[in-house]
Amino acid sequence: MNGIRTIASIKKSIEGHIGEKVTLKANGGRKKILVNDGIIESVYPSIFVVRLEDETQRTVTYSYSDVLTRTVQLHFPG
Template identity: 75%
Template sequence: MEKTRTLCSIKHDIEGHIGEKVTLKANGGRRKVLINNGTLESVYPSIFVVRLDNDTQRTVSFSYSDVLTKTVQLVFAG
């Protein structure tokens, strides 16, 4: 039950930053850490979407459990 509260609080915190610039640190596997800059585009019940600031304007999505397990770390610029 407490895990649900934690996921809800993570979702609520992320919802407050829609449209803001974010630095994304993601675990790429085999001790690789991928660091990208982007904009938090949208928030859904199970996932959130970040549009990367690369040449291709690619979007990536992650679940709130990725933040909970520290597979993904978000740093908001603001």
């Protein structure tokens, strides 16, 4: 997801990866970086949903501005 600068282009890129695996790096505050693997489940006008592949199978939501400001970084395999 390097080089993408607008929320519209971020949304379009994420839409192209629905159902695919992704590695999330999220800023958890207080110098904590949370790293999780998951699958992009759905995309909405202002947020996207990722189902985490951990023992709880929970979902998390992030906004496209989180990706723009690098609060969340997405890494697609391959």
